Amino acid sequence: xxxxxxxxxxxxxxxxxxxxxxxxxxxxxxxxxxxxxxxxxxxxxxxxxxxxxxxxxxxxxxxxxxxxxxxxxxxxxxxxxxxxxxxxxxxxxxxxxxxxxxxxxxxxxxxxxxxxxxxxxxxxxxxxxxxxxxxxxxxxxxxxxxx
Numbered sequence: 001x002x003x004x005x006x007x008x009x010x011x012x013x014x015x016x017x018x019x020x021x022x023x024x025x026x027x028x029x030x031x032x033x034x035x036x037x038x039x040x041x042x043x044x045x046x047x048x049x050x051x052x053x054x055x056x057x058x059x060x061x062x063x064x065x066x067x068x069x070x071x072x073x074x075x076x077x078x079x080x081x082x083x084x085x086x087x088x089x090x091x092x093x094x095x096x097x098x099x100x101x102x103x104x105x106x107x108x109x110x111x112x113x114x115x116x117x118x119x120x121x122x123x124x125x126x127x128x129x130x131x132x133x134x135x136x137x138x139x140x141x142x143x144x145x146x147x
Contacts, residue, residue: 015093038076051106094138
């Protein structure tokens with residue numbers, strides 16, 4: 001189901017950087033700089049390729065019409081959109097590591113969970129604190145601790 005050991009913070013940064021195709025991330029400072037410099041639209045496409053739906057991207061990262069306009073004008077995402085994209089990418093990368101495949105990871109993220117009041121974990125990714133709750137839960141699953 002998951003790797004032999006839970007991902008370290010550094011490994012998670014690297015996996016998230018690979019997933020979003022923003023290059024290898026070696027530190028939180030590098031990631032913050034990448035967000036401040038605004039991520040390219042192709043990073044959104046990477047999450048779509050991993051299995052997120054256009055409706056999920058619309059709800060969690062960037063409105064469809066805005067995304068279409070950014071593509072047409074060859075503009076990067078805003079800092080806020082980049083931050084949201086990284087938040088989603090980080091959790092998806094962690095879920096893929098935990099469950100082994102994008103399909104299994106997204107199935108888990110989309111299914112209602114008692115721990116979250118019967119809400120799917122994906123719904124919690126709308127905010128930083130919600131994403132941290134999902135990451136903590138994934139970490140507990142990785143460690144074999146089901147609370």
